[in-house]
Amino acid sequence: MTDSTMANFIGLSAVLTGFSAKILSPTLDPVDIKSEYLPFFTQAVTRESGNPDLVNTIFQTFASLKAQKLTDQQIGEAMLADSNGADFVIACRKLIFMWYAGAWPTLIPASDTAPANTVSDMISVKSYTTGLAWQVMQSHPMGDSNYRYGYWATAPAPLSDYTGNK
Amino acid sequence: MTANQEYDVVIVGSGIAGSIVAYQLGLQGKKVLILEAGQPVPVDRSGYMETFFKANAKTPESPYPPTVQNPSASTPDNPLGLPDPSQENVPRYTVLQIGPWRNPKQCYFTYSPQEPHLTGDSPRANFAFASSYERIGGGTTWHWLGTSLRLFPNDFELKTLYGQGVDWPGGKDFYQKLVPYYEKATNEIGVAGDKNAMDQLYAQFGVSPTGQYGSEYNYPMPGITESLVDQAYINSVTSITVDGNPVFVTPTPQGRNSLPGERRQCAGNTNCIPICPIQAKYDATVTLARALQTGNVDVWYRHVANNIRVDDSTAEITGIDYITYDTHGGIPTGSGTVSAKKYVLAAHAIETPKLLLMSNKNKNFPQGVANSSDQVGRNLMDHVMYLAWGLAKDPVFAYRGPLSTSGIESLRDGEFRKERSAYRIEIGNEGWQWAANDPFTTLADFVFGQNNSQLNGDSVNQQGQALRWDKNLPANSQLFGAQLVNTLNGIYTRQIRLGYLIEQLPDPENRVELSKTETDHLGLPRPKVTYRIQEDYVRNAFVSAKKVSTEIFNAIGATEYTKLPPAPVFYGTPAEVTATNFQYQGDNFTFYGAGHIVGTYRMGDTKEDSVLNARQQSWDHSNLFMVGSGVFPTVATGNPTLTIAALAFQAAEHILEDLKQVSA
DSSP: OOHHHHHHHHHHHHHHHOSOHHHHSOSSOSSOTHHHHHHHHHHHHHHHHOOTTHHHHHHHHHHHHHHTTOOHHHHHHHHTOGGGOHHHHHHHHHHHHHHHHSEEEEEEOOOSSSOOEEEEEEOOHHHHHTOHHHHHTTSOOTTOOOSOTTGGGSOOSOHHHHHSOO | OOOOSOEEEEEEOOSHHHHHHHHHHHHTTOOEEEEOSSOOOOSSSHHHHHHHHHOSSOOTTTTSSSOSOOGGGOBTTBTTOOOOGGGOSSOOOOGGGSTTTTOTTTOSSEEOOOOTTOOTTOTTOOOOOOOOOOOSTTGGGGGOOOBOOOOOGGGGBHHHHHSSSOBOTTTHHHHHHHHHHHHHHHHHHTOEEOHHHHHHHHHHTTOOSSSSSOTTOOOSEEOOOOOHHHHHHHTTGGGOEETTEEOOOEEOOBSBOSSOSSSOOOOOOSOTTTOOTTOOBOOHHHHHHHHHHTTSEEEETTEEEEEEEEOTTTOOEEEEEEEEESSTTSOEEEEEEEOEEEEEEOSHHHHHHHHHHHOOOSTTOTTOTTOTTSOTTOSOBOEEEEEEEEEOSSOOOOSOSSSOOEEEOTTSOSGGGGTSOOEEEEEESSTTHHHHOTTHHHHHHHHHTOOTTSSSSSOBOTTSOBOOSOTTSOTTOOOOHHHHHHHHHHHHTTEEEEEEEEEOOOOTTSEEEEEEEEEOTTSOEEEEEEOOOOOHHHHHHHHHHHHHHHHHHHHTTOEEOOOOOOOOOOSSOTTTSOSSEEEETTEEEEOBOOSOOBOTTOBOSSTTSOSBOTTSBBSSOTTEEEOSGGGOSSOOSSOSHHHHHHHHHHHHHHHHHHHHHHHO
């Protein structure tokens, strides 16, 4: 893994999740979930797509879009465009899910009796507690509160404090 | 392990009931041995927490051994990797087994087959039992919610007052005798409660705060702060009445610390079920530790009681046999028998009747111990639950605080109890976590363009309202970035959930028997369960709950998202049949379990229709007592644990009285 690979991984993750890179990869990062996610993401996408170049293609595509000084919205739309191919797009979408849920998703297509749905495997103890889903609801992971007694009677800090995007 | 010690009392089970009895006897210098089938109480709970964090399905049992799911064993017909109960030494029923209830390779219980030609609304339909329990040191209070309500005096006279079910032995007198023990239970658990709120509630039902509460009535800790979710209901629901009763919100007395003390102050982990990470919530390991500290109580873990011996001439219990093991799937490592003057069964309402029924080798008791009435295992009950969920009009910041801090208790009694079951309504703080497996379902919907939450498609609720979260977005939107953040935030912070705890009636056909075909890894028969909701009386409460939910959501300006369950399927492959779905009055319903397993060795006034007398003593064997919710004649209208605890304190006094007679 090179520094630029990690930089692209974090940059892309920030664009797609809507969370600041400072939240995903803080300067002081004792939890360091990114170092768990990048190899996990790389292996899972490579395995599922059967394409050993796909992850690199995704990061290079992101890097070239970033170099064009586009907005996050424009970069995200370009990354998720159908023209990138189905494997490329679903990998980017699974990246979003991974950051939010701390789990790796499997999509179950619709059947005669059930609509399309998603099941997922928790990646690790740490991934559960760092899931962004808990931050986007301005709360804490269930079972891992860092708040004090009675906090639930008053409104939380603004959403922007949790996402890092003012 | 050898038993050199002479014991006064042997107790089977180290949950709240067994631990309270052990503690009370140990304080009086009695020598007590607890046989616990499961693993020891861990030194700290970090191992349980790690198992919970890593679990894919965060069910009530998910932190506890033996593991209830193993992703590496996943197969197409067993996607969660449920263990085979025949390969476990102490299997138990888990909520993950409700779906595959007809598959004994995945489900610990076996079930009666359906009768032929049932229709969707047939009262004779069998269902999966919907509640679970633990077999570990400390028992099922590891994952209780903490709700510590007393039952009402009228709960003890359902038959006399309303012509339904049965009375408790002695009726209201039973309640009156229980009052001092309710106080002991409240103190042992360390309940945080708001006395003024309870006074107001009790006044509605004509219960006097003087006398009928007890002279010392109060709570050892101030009430737990109500949540912002509660605030959304408090002022708005009072416009509603239900069958003549006013609707108002009451803060729930709870077994969790509102102040620092012997245990930590609640930090609002929103995880009381399955596990409080900081033990701010009381659990029975607290009382078990107190019992052990008396110096008079021993506990033997991984000792599975498998037979009760009876003297052929006196009918007294003479010993309890056990089997030992080291690992969950390992071979038995030994066996033995322990004897004492008195015996107490405290193995909860499935394993206790199973043990009694397994003990069928005694000459004069071929139907099992304590079972001359043929009542052992019968009258299995739960609070059958109706769930309703919705989105508040403004953020209420769900997923914060204890799982529930308030409820609607004002509908628990009234003349309507002649026509339909009563219920209390629990107000959930956990968004749609229980109702819809959120945050994960809504997340997947907006990342992958699905619509299982009903928020991202063309879903319409049962009142005809369109449910798409953002009318400006197309159906099955796939979002990213700021739009995803704002969408998820808007939804999660508004999620609300109501749970109705509906009083099920005692039905002798609802029962625990021994499976004739399935065993566990020790070779012991597994429970065979028959479970129906036969009475219109109970089903009428589902109709009421559904209607009242809609009225409440309308009153607070919320949009209802309660999903209409699919129609029941009673015949087909194990994968095709439904587990808890039924039809009634043309509507589809599903029920959930409250975790309140009740009634399988009930007390009563006569030995013909009950297992125990009002002292919780076997009619058949005078030195055998039983404690826990299995003794309840009815499930009543409050969560059972405080009453279980009170009854355990009372039973301990009866046992002490009898031990005095032995020594005299």
